[in-house]
Amino acid sequence: MVRQPMADYARRDYGRCPCSGVYDNRFVEVRLTIGGKVVVLTDVPQGACPVCGSRVYKAEVLERIESLMKGAKVKKAL
Numbered sequence: 001m002v003r004q005p006m007a008d009y010a011r012r013d014y015g016r017c018p019c020s021g022v023y024d025n026r027f028v029e030v031r032l033t034i035g036g037k038v039v040v041l042t043d044v045p046q047g048a049c050p051v052c053g054s055r056v057y058k059a060e061v062l063e064r065i066e067s068l069m070k071g072a073k074v075k076k077a078l
């Protein structure tokens with residue numbers, strides 16, 4: 001199991017939810033299975049709307065997750 005702290009990505013506000021609620025800043029754990037290996041992202045910043053319950057991630061976080069997935073694919077091809 002690989003742990004990847006993501007706290008560095010928590011630098012910006014999420015702003016407002018379309019429902020008019022204000023997103024809460026919180027940190028969650030995200031588990032991914034990449035190439036048969038479990039990768040746990042810790043302290044992943046997440047915006048959660050207290051009104052409607054919708055959740056958002058920052059673009060940087062999604063990019064990071066995508067690049068982890070791509071990295072695994074490249075490794076597999078080799």
Ligand SMILES: [Zn+2]
Nearest residue numbers: 017019049052
């Ligand atoms: Zn909302």
